[in-house]
Amino acid sequence: MSLEVITTISPTTGEPILKRNGVSAQDLHEITTVATSSFESWRITSLEHRRGIVQKALKILASRKDDLAMELTVQMGRPIAFTPGEIATAIKRAEYLVKISGEALADTDGDAEKGFKRFIRKVPVGPVLIIFAWNYPYLILINALIPALLAGNTVILKPSPQTPTIVEQMAKVFAEAGLPHGVLQFFHAGSPTTIETIVRDPTVKLVCFTGSVAGGLAVQRAAADRIVNVGLELGGKDPAYVRGDVDIEWAAEEIVDGAIFNSGQSCCSIERVYIDASIHDQFVEAVQKVLAGYRLGDPLDKATQIGPVISKQAKERIQEHIQDALDKGAKSANPKNETFDTPPEKGNFVVPTLLINVDHSMTVMKDETFGPVIPVMKVDSDDQAVALMNDSEFGLTASVWTKDTAKGYELAEKLEAGTVFVNRCDYPSPDLAWTGWKNSGKGVTLSKHGFDQFVKLKSYHLKDYPK
Structure with missing residues (x-):
C-alpha cells in the first residue's frame, strides 16, 4: 500500500507549494518504540541539563528568525510584517517557562515529623504526542513542547499539513542544541x-491537541478506550463589551486589531462586539475610520496588514456567516477602502467586514467564524452585555473595555471564560494560565500550571530504620 501524499496549498495563490509523505503503521510503531526507549535515559537527566539544551535551542531559533518567518508567511499567509513577531514571542515564552521550571517541577514536602520524611515528587509521564494547528504554529508548539521536555518526557509531533516544515525546523534546532x-x-x-x-497506542502517555472542536472531539473519542490524559485547546467565540465611558477612538483601534489580526484566524480573536447603545453610532464611525486605513493584499508586501485566510473552505465558511447575517437583517458598514474594493483575484482573500444590526439569531454571533469579521450589537446595560457574552457554547476569552477598571473587574468575574481581560484582548501572558471553559477545551497551558499535565505525582514515605 502506497504512503499518503500530503500537499500544502498556498493560501495566497491557491497553488501547491509543498508535498510530504505520510507514514505507515510500521513507521508509527517505530516512532513510538524509539520514544519509549529514549524516555528511559532522558527522564533521569537533570533539570539543569535539560534547561541547558532548551536554552541553546532558543538561541539557534532566534538566529534563524527571519528565514523561519518567511517560510511561515508563504505557508499560512500571515503578512511578513508580523510573522517575525511570532518567532520572537515564542522564544520569550519559552524563556519564561525555562525560568519557572525549577519552581513548577519542585517536590512538595509533607509536614515535618521526627523519624519520617514525606514528599510528593513530580515525575515525567512518558512519550507525549503533540498535535498542533497552523494559525500560530510556533507559539502553540512552544506551549507544550518546552514544559514536556523540561519535565523529562520524550515528544512526538504531528503538525498541520498547512505548515509541515515547522516540525522539521524544530527538530534540526534541538538536534544542534544537543538533544539526544x-x-x-x-x-x-x-x-x-x-x-x-497513534492516539490509541498504549505507549503514548499524554495527548495534547490544539485545533477545532470537531478535531478535538475526534481525538478524545480515539483515546476513549484507554486511560490517558488528553489536553484540548479548541475554538472560541470570544466577546468584547465596550462600555459607554471609553475613549471611543482608542477602543475602536484595539477592537479592530483584536478582531482581524491574522485575518481573524485566532481562537482568541474578538468574534462578537457588544456596544453600549449610547455610543454605538460613534463607535461604528470610529471602526470605519480604522478599517479605512488597513491594507489587504499580498502577504509578502511589508505594507500589507491583512493577508488571505487559510483555505478555500475557510473563505466559503466566512462568507456564509456574513451572508446569513445579511439575510436576517444585518447590514455591512464597511468604509471605502481601495484594497477592500479590489482584493487579489487569486488565493483566499476575504475583505474585513463590519456588520451592524446583528443579533443572536445569526450564525455570525453563535458559531466560530475564524475570519476578519466584526459583528457589532447594541446593548442597554452591563447586565444585558454579560448575559449575551455568556450565551455561547464557547468560553476561551472575553474582554471588557471601560475607564472604570473596578467595574471592569466586577463584570469580568461574571464572565464564563477561562481568560478574561479588561482594556486589552488576545494577550496570553506566559505567567498566567491559558485554559478554555465549555467547548473551548480542557487542560492548561502557560504559567507554572502549564507543567501539570506533563507530570504525574509520586508520593514518598520514608521512615528511619528502628535502632
Whole structure:
C-alpha cells in the first residue's frame, strides 16, 4: 500500500507549494518504540541539563528568525510584517517557562515529623504526542513542547499539513542544541486513521491537541478506550463589551486589531462586539475610520496588514456567516477602502467586514467564524452585555473595555471564560494560565500550571530504620 501524499496549498495563490509523505503503521510503531526507549535515559537527566539544551535551542531559533518567518508567511499567509513577531514571542515564552521550571517541577514536602520524611515528587509521564494547528504554529508548539521536555518526557509531533516544515525546523534546532536522538520526533499525516492509530497506542502517555472542536472531539473519542490524559485547546467565540465611558477612538483601534489580526484566524480573536447603545453610532464611525486605513493584499508586501485566510473552505465558511447575517437583517458598514474594493483575484482573500444590526439569531454571533469579521450589537446595560457574552457554547476569552477598571473587574468575574481581560484582548501572558471553559477545551497551558499535565505525582514515605 502506497504512503499518503500530503500537499500544502498556498493560501495566497491557491497553488501547491509543498508535498510530504505520510507514514505507515510500521513507521508509527517505530516512532513510538524509539520514544519509549529514549524516555528511559532522558527522564533521569537533570533539570539543569535539560534547561541547558532548551536554552541553546532558543538561541539557534532566534538566529534563524527571519528565514523561519518567511517560510511561515508563504505557508499560512500571515503578512511578513508580523510573522517575525511570532518567532520572537515564542522564544520569550519559552524563556519564561525555562525560568519557572525549577519552581513548577519542585517536590512538595509533607509536614515535618521526627523519624519520617514525606514528599510528593513530580515525575515525567512518558512519550507525549503533540498535535498542533497552523494559525500560530510556533507559539502553540512552544506551549507544550518546552514544559514536556523540561519535565523529562520524550515528544512526538504531528503538525498541520498547512505548515509541515515547522516540525522539521524544530527538530534540526534541538538536534544542534544537543538533544539526544529519539527524544524529539515528528511525522506528517492528513489521514484521521493515522492519527487515531497513534492516539490509541498504549505507549503514548499524554495527548495534547490544539485545533477545532470537531478535531478535538475526534481525538478524545480515539483515546476513549484507554486511560490517558488528553489536553484540548479548541475554538472560541470570544466577546468584547465596550462600555459607554471609553475613549471611543482608542477602543475602536484595539477592537479592530483584536478582531482581524491574522485575518481573524485566532481562537482568541474578538468574534462578537457588544456596544453600549449610547455610543454605538460613534463607535461604528470610529471602526470605519480604522478599517479605512488597513491594507489587504499580498502577504509578502511589508505594507500589507491583512493577508488571505487559510483555505478555500475557510473563505466559503466566512462568507456564509456574513451572508446569513445579511439575510436576517444585518447590514455591512464597511468604509471605502481601495484594497477592500479590489482584493487579489487569486488565493483566499476575504475583505474585513463590519456588520451592524446583528443579533443572536445569526450564525455570525453563535458559531466560530475564524475570519476578519466584526459583528457589532447594541446593548442597554452591563447586565444585558454579560448575559449575551455568556450565551455561547464557547468560553476561551472575553474582554471588557471601560475607564472604570473596578467595574471592569466586577463584570469580568461574571464572565464564563477561562481568560478574561479588561482594556486589552488576545494577550496570553506566559505567567498566567491559558485554559478554555465549555467547548473551548480542557487542560492548561502557560504559567507554572502549564507543567501539570506533563507530570504525574509520586508520593514518598520514608521512615528511619528502628535502632
